[in-house]
Amino acid sequence: MIENEKQKALIKEQIGFLFEEALLEEIYSVGRIKKVDLGQVIMDPGEEVQFIPFIIEGSLKVSRENVDGDELLLYYIESGDTCAMTLQCCVTKSTSSIKATAMEDSILLTIPMQFMEDWMNRYASWRQYILESYHVRISELMETIDAIAFMRLDERLDKYLKDQAKLLGSLEINHTHQQIAEDLHSSRVVISRLLKQMESKGMIQLKRNKVILKGF
């Protein structure tokens, strides 16, 4: 139950326009606010998902992970978004096949999954939102597939840095080369070399644990 007026206002501001009053009231009565820190893992493959997360503030990255812990970044979710894969898990009552990590300190609104179906039947706005969310996720997945299949790694890296900067609203990206390599499913050495190349072209500036973009 969300009692705090400040939190209510925040929710209203971020997702209020999506739903009618009655549904918002229900959201207030069953939702929980959850704060997560940068780097915190919200969902792990194999875990049973029992809530639907909305991003109220901040952003998450969603990635695929294999048994060896190798990763591949799929897409990001930001304020007002929810995670389509979670929805799928809720409907089929299966376990998560993806990993979600906080890209910055973020605030989530979590809704227990048992309300999902009921709301789908009773609220057109909810139904539409869920469908719309699926649509957006799938488009982004397509974009990622295109990038993997058709772009060279240096182009992907460039896109990655720009996406990252846009999302976090900063030209400074605080990642190690190792972390970037993991997101792109490449190796650190290769990323270091490509970054060095970009630096000598004047596109970026390199610091320890940091990449600074020189505009877009």
Place this chain on the structure above:
DNA sequence: ACATTAAGTGATT
């Protein structure tokens, strides 16, 4: 001062 972790580089596949 030393250990640890991040980043740079040549050579090889």
Place this chain on the structure above:
DNA sequence: AATCACTTAATGT
């Protein structure tokens, strides 16, 4: 584009 093996640089204790 990946991996190995090694060097150099930055940072924490």
